[in-house]
Amino acid sequence: MIELRDVTKTFPQGKGEGGGLRAVDHVSLHVPRGSVYGIVGHSGAGKSTLLRLINHLEEPTSGSVLVGGADLGALGERGRRQVRQSIGMVFQQFNLFRSRTVLGNVAYPLKVAGASRAEARERAAEVLRFVGLDGHARRYPEQLSGGQRQRVGIARALATSPGVLLCDEATSALDPQTTHEVLALLERVNRELGITIVLITHEMDVVRSLCDRVAVMADGKVVESGGVYEVFSRPQHPTTEAFVRSALHDRPDGPALERLRARHGGRLVTVPVTGDAAGGHELSRLLREHAVDFTVAHAGVGEVQNRPLGSVTLELRGAEADIDAVVARLGGLEKAGAR
């Protein structure tokens, strides 16, 4: 559905010299039709820029962007505007028109697309029903709660029946309960309407509950991408690791590890927990064989795409040689202590 081929975006910096700032650096990405694709990364990693390249709000410095088969770079400004009408966009700060009612906001993109006033109103009412705001059509944005505003934002983005929805931190300004509602709505958008969604987020929960695939960005580059479970169960890049850790709180680090060491006299090992039952059997068999005892010192396990993901940190007690043997055997399976 969306194809980025070796796309780079360089912003001119200061007074000409210095080569400029490379916000997006040789990124290639494929977003399959009907998928929900998450983009995560630290602030300034280039996520928003990448998203804005997809609908050509930002022109790539090099590389090409294809949406639904159309090469946006090859189109003129007019053609690009046409394509944008079939790509919805949702923003962190909602960006609703304060001068228009809820209905007016949702009808606006339809008017841009050339619909008559009556058609626009009818379609807008229909989309408002879909997002559950049909009772609020005549209100103004400032009379709505944050969650309702974002639903208007989503309705507005859906009005022209786009094939793609781009969400730039659509839930970052919302409280957890409202975030949950908005995510449920986005899920319906994907499931019921079959719309491909690309979303930027800082929140692991968003990726966990919604995304099929994820790309991790750092310094303008996509450093890891793939299925959500695959990427998060075997993080390769520090950014990915930090992201997983912040969500699962599974691996004790720094001071937490020191405290565990003080509390537990024995050897500490961290063992990953995955959906794979064989790993668990292997561990208990090992411990039994070597007559090594254990206590759970720390644990954090969550679900990603309906599969468990996380780790337990165990304190092992027994003969030194036996523990060495267990740790040596576990070696292939895990890394001792904190990652």
Place this chain on the structure above:
Amino acid sequence: MKADWNTFWVKVVDATGETVYMVLVTLALSAVLGMVVGLALYATRKGGVLQNRVVFAVLNALINVVRPVPFIIAIVALSPVTRSVVGTMIGTDAAVFPMVVVATFGVARIVESNLLSVEPGVVEAARAMGASPLRIVLTVLVPEALGPLILGFTFMLVALIDFSAVAGTVGGGGVGNLAMTYGYLRFDTSVMVVAVAVLVVLVQLAQLLGNLLARKVLRR
């Protein structure tokens, strides 16, 4: 020779009519011209939809030169141009010309700064929907900035009443002229008091109207 108020009130009504005429004609012309210049300024600035360094620099410099000039000086400085455009240097029409020139640049700044105060996010949203630059200006920027724009125009309207009085003292007609010729030159305090009262009432009306409209648009 003091004014005989049994007949003099006709002159007051006529002068007030002239003032209102000067102000409204100037407002109409400068609103249109100022809007165009203001939109041009907004669009051609760095990062604008029609970015153009030369056009922006010229307009910007022009405004910065015209705006600080005291109006009374502007009337005199512009008088040769006024004569060639309007055909005369006295009367209400001759007064309207410098008023329009000065007000246009004032309005342009008001329009520019109010458009700039519109959140960039809304413009971004409209761009993402595939709206053209012209459509964005007319259907997003102007409506979004309408409340403060109305207050800005009200400010201009009040300034124009002041300008018209100044123009009146140098042969422009209207209440200012009345105050000058009867109140000042003939030391008639009653005319002066009435002239001032008329100006105060006009300013109050303008402000009231502007506030009402702005409140309606801003819904508060």
